[in-house]
Amino acid sequence: MSSEKLLTLKTRDGEEFVLEEAMAFRSLTIKNATSNYTINNTPLPINVEINTMIKVIEYWKKHSERGISEDELMNFDKKFFKLLHNSELFDLVVAVDYLADKGLSNAACEQVLDKITGKTPQEIRDIFNINNDCTPTSLGG
Amino acid sequence: MALVNNCENLGLGIVRSTSFGRKRVTLSNTVDVDFISTTPTKKICSQNSFSANEKSPLEALPKDILIRIVCGVDHDDLKKLFHVSRAFREVSLIAKGWHFDFSTPRKTLPFRNALEVEELGDTDEVEEAPNAPMQSKIARSRLSRKKLADISVALFALDD
Numbered sequence: 001m002s003s004e005k006l007l008t009l010k011t012r013d014g015e016e017f018v019l020e021e022a023m024a025f026r027s028l029t030i031k032n033a034t035s036n037y038t039i040n041n042t043p044l045p046i047n048v049e050i051n052t053m054i055k056v057i058e059y060w061k062k063h064s065e066r067g068i069s070e071d072e073l074m075n076f077d078k079k080f081f082k083l084l085h086n087s088e089l090f091d092l093v094v095a096v097d098y099l100a101d102k103g104l105s106n107a108a109c110e111q112v113l114d115k116i117t118g119k120t121p122q123e124i125r126d127i128f129n130i131n132n133d134c135t136p137t138s139l140g141g
Numbered sequence: 142m143a144l145v146n147n148c149e150n151l152g153l154g155i156v157r158s159t160s161f162g163r164k165r166v167t168l169s170n171t172v173d174v175d176f177i178s179t180t181p182t183k184k185i186c187s188q189n190s191f192s193a194n195e196k197s198p199l200e201a202l203p204k205d206i207l208i209r210i211v212c213g214v215d216h217d218d219l220k221k222l223f224h225v226s227r228a229f230r231e232v233s234l235i236a237k238g239w240h241f242d243f244s245t246p247r248k249t250l251p252f253r254n255a256l257e258v259e260e261l262g263d264t265d266e267v268e269e270a271p272n273a274p275m276q277s278k279i280a281r282s283r284l285s286r287k288k289l290a291d292i293s294v295a296l297f298a299l300d301d
Contacts, residue, residue, distance in 0.1 A: 090201070094203065109206070110213070117214055129198070130225060132225070133227045
């Protein structure tokens with residue numbers, strides 16, 4: 001198409017990949033990093049692992065699609081997050097917080113929130129495999 | 142008191158005497174001991190990470206993210222989170238201090254009558270948070286007018 005500017009990124013685990021600049025700039029972190037110096041095809045290092053980055057790009061791609069309806073996006077989001085294991089979801093939450101993409105960050109945090117709301121403490125512990133280290137008598141009424 | 146401190150440092154946790162917990166509330170303004178009867182707040186205020194041995198992936202999230210997530214729950218869930226683990230206790234107390242004491246997240250109220258909901262309308266926004274600290278909106282100045290007048294006179298007098 002037109003001259004889409006491309007950006008080369010390098011993940012924490014050493015994987016390089018190329019992305020359209022416009023899409024990569026959904027991440028404020030990436031955007032700010034590139035504004036400070038000229039890249040010249042040097043890969044920009046980002047503190048995210050490739051597996052998580054793949055998920056992020058999948059989300060970005062879908063949300064960048066032209067002419068996609070709100071409903072379709074909602075359905076995509078539902079499916080997208082449903083397929084994630086808890087650990088993948090948390091990795092995503094951390095990565096997106098680092099990348100500073102507000103939209104995806106809010107969506108991901110909301111997913112975690114949904115898993116917490118309306119649950120008893122024990123249920124929350126079971127879902128997230130948390131040890132109960134509260135001393136029994138320190139729990140108030 | 143010293144014995145209590147030692148216990149906390151060893152991570153044994155304080156098991157009795159609500160009065161101790163109450164006294165420690167001054168360590169951090171964000172901790173409201175009314176919410177819970179006793180907690181070693183000193184432990185909570187420390188920056189050491191929680192039990193390092195087996196952290197669940199959720200607890201391994203950076204604290205600021207956890208706090209952000211927890212700020213999105215409603216009061217009932219916040220109370221439950223408090224009981225999940227020490228890490229969550231700390232996070233939920235911080236969230237409570239920063240967020241819940243001053244605003245109540247919107248809650249879907251079970252309504253008997255559709256008309257009632259309409260009446261409630263905006264009151265959701267200003268619903269008082271349970272156990273919120275009392276605040277006066279207008280800061281009362283400690284200086285009385287008279288005192289100020291005295292001071293200003295003195296200053297000008299020096300310049301002359």
